Amino acid sequence: xxxxxxxxxxxxxxxxxxxxxxxxxxxxxxxxxxxxxxxxxxxxxxxxxxxxxxxxxxxxxxxxxxxxxxxxxxxxxxxxxxxxxxxxxxxxxxxxxxxxxxxxxxxxxxxxxxxxxxxxxxxxxxxxxxxxxxxxxxxxxxxxxxxxxxxxxxxxxxxxxxxxxxxxxxxxxxxxxxxxxxxxxxxxxxxxxxxxxxxxxxxxxxxxxxxxxxxxxxxxxxxxxxxxxxxxxxxxxxxxxxxxxxxxxxxxxxxxxxxxxxxxxxxxxxxxxxxxxxxxxxxxxxxxxxxxx
Amino acid sequence: xxxxxxxxxxxxxxxxxxxxxxxxxxxxxxxxxxxxxxxxxxxxxxxxxxxxxxxxxxxxxxxxxxxxxxxxxxxxxxxxxxxxxxxxxxxxxxxxxxxxxxxxxxxxxxxxxxxxxxxxxxxxxxxxxxxxxxxxxxxxxxxxxxxxxxxxxxxxxxxxxxxxxxxxxxxxxxxxxxxxxxxxxxxxxxxxxxxxxxxxxxxxxxxxxxxxxxxxxxxxxxxxxxxxxxxxxxxxxxxxxxxxxxxxxxxxxxxxxxxxxxxxxxxxxxxxxxxxxxxxxxxxxxxxxxxxxxxxxxxxxxxxxxxxxxxxxxxxxxxxxxxxxxxxxxxxxxxxxxxxxxxxxxxxxxxxxxxxxxxxxxxxxxxxxxxxxxxxxxxxxxxxxxxxxxxxxxxxxxxxxxxxxxxxxxxxxxxxxxxxxxxxxxxxxxxxxxxxxxxxxxxxxxxxxxxxxxxxxxxxxxxxxxxxxxxxxxxxxxxxxxxxxxxxxxxxxxxxxxxxxxxxxxxxxxxxxxxxxxxxxxxxxxxxxxxxxxxxxxxxxxxxxxxxxxxxxxxxxxxxxxxxxxxxx
Numbered sequence: 115x116x117x118x119x120x121x122x123x124x125x126x127x128x129x130x131x132x133x134x135x136x137x138x139x140x141x142x143x144x145x146x147x148x149x150x151x152x153x154x155x156x157x158x159x160x161x162x163x164x165x166x167x168x169x170x171x172x173x174x175x176x177x178x179x180x181x182x183x184x185x186x187x188x189x190x191x192x193x194x195x196x197x198x199x200x201x202x203x204x205x206x207x208x209x210x211x212x213x214x215x216x217x218x219x220x221x222x223x224x225x226x227x228x229x230x231x232x233x234x235x236x237x238x239x240x241x242x243x244x245x246x247x248x249x250x251x252x253x254x255x256x257x258x259x260x261x262x263x264x265x266x267x268x269x270x271x272x273x274x275x276x277x278x279x280x281x282x283x284x285x286x287x288x289x290x291x292x293x294x295x296x297x298x299x300x301x302x303x304x305x306x307x308x309x310x311x312x313x314x315x316x317x318x319x320x321x322x323x324x325x326x327x328x329x330x331x332x333x334x335x336x337x338x339x340x341x342x343x344x345x346x347x348x349x350x351x352x353x354x355x356x357x358x359x360x361x362x363x364x365x366x367x368x369x370x371x372x373x374x375x376x377x378x379x380x381x382x383x384x385x386x387x388x389x390x391x392x393x394x395x396x397x398x399x400x401x402x403x404x405x406x407x
Numbered sequence: 408x409x410x411x412x413x414x415x416x417x418x419x420x421x422x423x424x425x426x427x428x429x430x431x432x433x434x435x436x437x438x439x440x441x442x443x444x445x446x447x448x449x450x451x452x453x454x455x456x457x458x459x460x461x462x463x464x465x466x467x468x469x470x471x472x473x474x475x476x477x478x479x480x481x482x483x484x485x486x487x488x489x490x491x492x493x494x495x496x497x498x499x500x501x502x503x504x505x506x507x508x509x510x511x512x513x514x515x516x517x518x519x520x521x522x523x524x525x526x527x528x529x530x531x532x533x534x535x536x537x538x539x540x541x542x543x544x545x546x547x548x549x550x551x552x553x554x555x556x557x558x559x560x561x562x563x564x565x566x567x568x569x570x571x572x573x574x575x576x577x578x579x580x581x582x583x584x585x586x587x588x589x590x591x592x593x594x595x596x597x598x599x600x601x602x603x604x605x606x607x608x609x610x611x612x613x614x615x616x617x618x619x620x621x622x623x624x625x626x627x628x629x630x631x632x633x634x635x636x637x638x639x640x641x642x643x644x645x646x647x648x649x650x651x652x653x654x655x656x657x658x659x660x661x662x663x664x665x666x667x668x669x670x671x672x673x674x675x676x677x678x679x680x681x682x683x684x685x686x687x688x689x690x691x692x693x694x695x696x697x698x699x700x701x702x703x704x705x706x707x708x709x710x711x712x713x714x715x716x717x718x719x720x721x722x723x724x725x726x727x728x729x730x731x732x733x734x735x736x737x738x739x740x741x742x743x744x745x746x747x748x749x750x751x752x753x754x755x756x757x758x759x760x761x762x763x764x765x766x767x768x769x770x771x772x773x774x775x776x777x778x779x780x781x782x783x784x785x786x787x788x789x790x791x792x793x794x795x796x797x798x799x800x801x802x803x804x805x806x807x808x809x810x811x812x813x814x815x816x817x818x819x820x821x822x823x824x825x826x827x828x829x830x831x832x833x834x835x836x837x838x839x840x841x842x843x844x845x846x847x848x849x850x851x852x853x854x855x856x857x858x859x860x861x862x863x864x865x866x867x868x869x870x871x872x873x874x875x876x877x878x879x880x881x882x883x884x885x886x887x888x889x890x891x892x893x894x895x896x897x898x899x900x901x902x903x904x905x906x907x908x909x910x911x912x913x914x915x916x917x918x919x920x921x922x923x924x925x926x927x928x929x930x931x932x933x934x935x936x937x938x939x940x941x942x943x944x945x946x947x948x949x950x951x952x953x954x955x956x957x958x959x960x961x962x963x964x965x966x967x968x969x970x971x972x973x974x975x976x
Contacts, residue, residue, distance in 0.1 A: 135408075309468055312461045312509040312522055316446035319460060341445075 123179045124205075124231055125167045126224060126238035126251065127160035127196065129189040133243050134158075141373075156192045159239030161199075161307035163300040167237045168200045168308065169269050170277075178202040182231065184212055184223055190323040193346050197318040198310035204346050205231060206323045211351035214363035217245070221253030223361060226354035228258060235277070236297045240265065251299035262297040263290055267304045317343075324348040409474065411535040412466025415712070417750055418531055420938065421757040422459060430525050430761065431455065433768035444517045458528050464508050465532045472504045473539035480540060480665035481832050490653035492620035492667045501543050502577070512573030514554055519569035526698075526767060527760040530705040534756070537709030541836040542663035544709065546618045548702045552578035552625050555695045556644065558770070559682040564644060568623050579621035580695055581613045581645075581671065588615075589849060591627065591688055592637035596673060598628035607643055607680060609651070609673040617843075619669025620654050622647045625695065626678060627687050640687035643678035651676025662835030697794070699844045700801040701763060704756045707804035707840045710833055711749040714811040717830045718742060718818040725820075732818070741814050747931075747948040748811065750941070752804040754930040755923070759796035766790040792866060795857035798850035799923045805840035806847060812837040848916070854923075855915040858897060863922040867893075870929035876936030882949050886928055889956055893921050896963045907968035914966065917959040924952035 131152035133140065139151040164179070171177040181196045181204035183189050193204030207227050215223065228236065236255075241248035248264075255262035263279050270278040270289060278291045282301050322330060322338055323346040330338070338344045351361060359365060386392040400406040412418060431454045440447035448454035476497030483495035494502070505511065513529045515521025529551070537544035553572040556565060572578065587593040596611030609628055613619065624645040631639035645652065651674055658668040682691055719742055722733035732738050769778060769786035778786065812834040816823035823830045841847045857863050867890055874883045897918060904911035928949050935941035 309472075309504060309508040310464045311507065312464055312513075313446045314509070315460045315464065316448070316457045316522075319456070337449075343445075 121174075121177055122231070122233045123167045123170055123177055123235045123237065124228065124233035125160065125164050125179060125181050125196065125201070126236065126254065127164065127181050127183045127192055128157045128239075128242045128244075129154050129183065129185050129192045130157045130242050130244045131155075154188065154191065156195050157239055157242045157244075159241060159243075159300060159302050160192075161239070162302055162304040163237045163239045163298075164196055164199060164201065165305050165307040166266065166269050166298065166300050167235070169305070170235060170237075170272055171200070173269075173272055180204050180231070180233075182207065182224060182227055184208070184215070184220060184227075187323065187325050190326060190346055190348075193323070194318060194321050195310070197321055198315045199308055200311070200314070203321075203343065206346055206348045207354070208323075208325065208348060209351045211356075211358065211361045214366060215361070216366035216368035217247050217249040217253060218367060219361055219363075219365035221250045221257060222365060223351075223354070223356065224250070225254050225257035226356045227349055228254065230349070230354055234295050236260070236295070238297065238299045240299050240301050248299070251297055255297035258297070260295055260297050261292045262299070263292055264299045266298045266300045320344055321346055409470030410463065410466040411469040411474075411538055412462045412531075414466075414470075415535075416940075417753055418462075418534070419459075420934070421753065422455070422462065422528070422531065424757065424761065426761045426765070427455065427458075427525070427527070430527065430764045430768065433765060433772070434523065434525055436772070440517050440523070447517060447523070458524060461510070461513075461522065461524065462528060462531055462535075465510060465535050468504050468508050468510070469535045469539040473501050473536060473543055476501055477540035477543070477665075478829065478832070480543065482664075484664045485657060485667040487654050487657055490655075492618075492654055492657065492669065494667070495665055498543060498546065498665050501540070502546070502575070505547060506575035511550055511575045512553065512569065513550065515557060515569055515573055519557070519565060520573035521569070525760075525764045526701070527757055527764050530701060530756060530760045533702055533705035534709040534712070534753075537706040538713045539709075540665065541706055541710050541713075541833070541840075542665035544702075544706045545663060545666040546577060546621075548706065549578040549580065549618055549621065551698050551702055552580050552623065552695065554698055555625060555642075555691060556681065558694060558767075559642075559691055560644065564679055564681065568644060568646070572623060576622035577618055579616055579618045579624040580699070581616050581619065581624050581626040582692060582695075583615045584612060585614050589846065591692060592640070593635075594627050594629060594640055594688070596626065596628040598630040598641060598643060598678070599632075600630075601677075604677070607678045609643060609645065609676040609678050611673050612655075613669075613671040613673070615658065616669045616671055617666055619671045620647070620652075620667065624652075625681065625691075626673075627692055628678075630680075630684055630687075637688040638685055640689075640692075641684045642681040642687040642691040644681050645676055645678045649677045660839075662832070662838055664835075696844065697763075697797050700797050700850075701756075701760060703840055703844045704752075704759070704797075704800040704804040707801075707808035707837070708749070708752045708756050710808040710837050710840065711745075711752055711804065711811045714808070714815040714830065714833050714837075715742070715745045715749050717828065717833065718745060718811075718815040721819050721822075721828070721830075725822075738818060741818060743944075743947050744951055745811055745814055747944040747951060748807050750944045751927040751931055751948050752800075752807045754934065755796070755800045755803060755927050758930050759793065759800040762789050762793040762796055766793045791862055795854070795862035795866075796926075798845075798853040799919070799926065801844065802841070802847050802850035802854070802919070803923050803927065805837075808837040808840050851916045851919050854919040855911070858915070858918045858922055859901065859911075863926060864893075864897075867922075867925055867929065870926070870933065874929065874932055874936065878939065878942060879932045879936050879945065882928065882932040882935070882945055885949055885953060886925060886932065889921075889925050889928075889953065892956055892960045893918075893925060896921060896960050899963060903968055907971050909971040910966075910968060913971055913974060914963050917963055921956050921959050924956050928952045 131149050132155045142148045167179045171179050179201045181193045181201055184207040190206050212223055238251040265281045266279045267282040268280040270280055276291055276293050280287050280289050282303050321344040386396050428451050431451045441449050448457055480495045480497040485492050485494050512521035513524050517523050533548045536547050598607050598609055601608050626643045626645050629639050630641040653672045655670045655672050722738050723731050725732050766789040815830040816834055819830050900911050900914045931945040931948050935945040
């Protein structure tokens with residue numbers, strides 16, 4: 115019997131506000147992110163994930179890479195961006211039902227969509243720069259009952275049945291092997307994503323999600339209709355058969371009570387040796403500053 | 408997140424120039440490619456949008472990758488191992504990034520996997536690459552050699568080499584030899600036809616060859632035994648995979664240190680003839696050189712931009728006497744002039760590039776069908792302008808690059824003399840720009856004919872007629888007066904040259920510069936008429952140009968026939 119070939123790689127990606135160069139107006143007085151003041155970008159570690167997915171595609175003949183993102187209509191921008199860099203297409207999961215999702219509701223919604231898509235490999239960035247939770251990838255793996263490899267730094271080998279990945283850990287690296295399908299979450303220390311490609315940008319620049327297409331001119335609609343590669347699949351909530359109580363705000367147990375600005379006081383690091391006297395002086399200092407006790 | 412296209416409004420302005428639409432129509436010919444290639448544009452706006460997007464990719468790679476590698480590449484440089492070049496690690500990364508971005512074969516037709524973009528856009532890309540790392544521009548910009556193959560080589564050669572260049576193969580043009588630099592007619596590298604193998608064999612030495620170990624090389628060689636001048640030279644194409652060329656050494660240079668400048672030894676290297684025998688120097692090198700000169704104009708403009716930005720940044724940060732030094736008149740005047748000169752060099756560069764594009768496209772069309780009468784006339788018209796403007800663009804941009812790098816160090820003060828700031832690299836890199844691909848002195852030789860034959864004068868009159876906007880009336884009035892100064896200087900030089908041969912040679916650079924200053928001011932004034940943001944730099948440049956012209960005109964005014972003898976060294 116012929117082995118079933120791996121074909122479908124899905125990258126979970128998020129459009130995020132660019133929090134790397136924030137100005138004074140980055141936060142609203144209410145303590146939430148002022149999305150209007152910040153450029154919407156492709157979450158950086160999701161680009162690392164895309165690169166690893168494209169490397170998998172390079173090694174497996176016939177493999178495809180698709181982006182899955184949950185977000186408003188404009189999140190289709192990052193699907194196009196991924197197509198310019200080498201992805202074959204994407205899925206936009208969009209609708210009011212998803213608004214206010216925390217990581218639990220997000221991973222639930224994504225896993226519902228993934229059940230429809232049936233990928234062989236799921237790759238995601240470790241975490242998004244707006245929340246820094248690193249929870250969504252692992253939660254998706256749990257919900258789908260798949261093995262997961264976190265902190266992936268390098269694709270070592272891949273074939274029809276298994277994947278070998280080097281992980282970046284606090285004090286070194288380890289190489290692990292997993293059966294497929296699996297979820298891989300990728301670190302920023304992995305390879306940078308390849309650039310947008312000139313021919314691909316010319317080819318895919320008119321790609322549109324269904325709701326964007328509905329608002330486009332008749333000429334644009336005809337143009338896209340004749341070219342299936344320009345059609346970005348759009349899922350509404352109903353398309354992925356969810357339990358409505360687990361979506362959006364209703365499905366999100368996380369409640370933000372208060373946000374505090376943390377200002378680092380100390381300017382320099384201090385070094386202590388393992389000598390008893392040094393440890394003693396550290397303890398005294400920590401207790402007197404109420405860090406301990 | 409630096410992007411050298413998105414952060415440069417002037418470049419974006421030139422992309423939106425009205426002549427771009429004409430260029431696209433000539434280049435895309437009823438948009439027939441759209442039926443065959445999924446990346447071909449549907450219409451003019453679509454093409455312009457694609458150009459902008461591709462240039463944004465270039466700007467991204469330049470800002471994020473190439474600029475970041477520049478310092479390391481400058482220090483590490485290339486080396487020779489086993490008779491071949493090994494690039495600095497950063498250079499290799501640059502090449503990989505541009506390859507992945509699909510930015511090779513930018514101007515080549517789609518049937519050879521190219522992007523079919525205009526020369527103007529390629530020049531923009533070159534400018535951005537040079538702003539990031541001038542030395543790397545030499546390697547990447549040489550893809551232009553493929554354009555010469557596209558124009559003159561047989562279909563067989565094109566099929567073999569052009570898709571390879573589109574896939575990222577690097578190129579070289581092997582012209583210079585130890586005893587043939589500016590005087591290429593003296594080239595001695597020997598080409599002999601090998602009847603048994605059915606190909607040509609090259610033997611000899613080439614020197615100062617930029618990226619000499621590139622994958623595709625155009626080689627100027629002597630195919631006609633017993634000849635000793637330009638008429639015995641033919642053009643060949645050499646495929647590195649065939650072997651037969653060794654890199655003997657790499658020059659240790661003052662600047663552009665990342666670019667390998669090679670001495671090559673050809674030993675029975677197999678090669679194919681490009682075009683017709685004996686036309687190597689007379690026809691093909693001339694075409695190659697014109698394109699290369701435009702490339703250096705773009706490289707120089709990129710360096711001007713880099714130097715201006717470094718100077719501006721430092722002047723805003725450095726405080727002396729309790730305030731940033733940009734607040735001192737002496738510094739701010741330098742910066743204002745630097746900005747105006749950068750815009751002027753760029754204005755001339757893209758004006759020239761647009762002329763080249765139109766002429767080249769008619770030329771390509773003429774290979775497919777015979778041109779209509781008015782098309783032929785237009786081709787001739789733009790060909791003449793392209794020939795006249797190319798040496799001007801090369802000369803001014805490269806001289807400005809040097810002046811600008813000098814000023815950038817001056818603004819940095821003592822710190823600029825240290826290796827701590829990029830301006831010292833810019834200073835070293837700029838120094839070759841007014842030397843290679845024809846020194847400034849040789850650009851003057853090419854340009855002076857267009858002074859005496861009226862190419863510049865006629866174009867200046869066309870600019871004058873079109874310059875009627877109210878907001879630039881002051882500049883227009885000054886330009887009319889400067890044209891009078893130009894006419895007077897030309898008259899005097901021509902009449903005295905009849906009595907004292909050599910008088911024109913003595914003053915040709917001054918005449919060419921006067922013409923160039925008037926032309927650059929005109930283009931900036933035209934831009935100011937369209938867009939108020941150019942008004943200030945146009946006025947600044949007009950003042951600067953007036954002073955320069957006054958100096959040159961005064962010299963000519965005072966000059967007598969006796970100067971010819973007196974100034975002979």
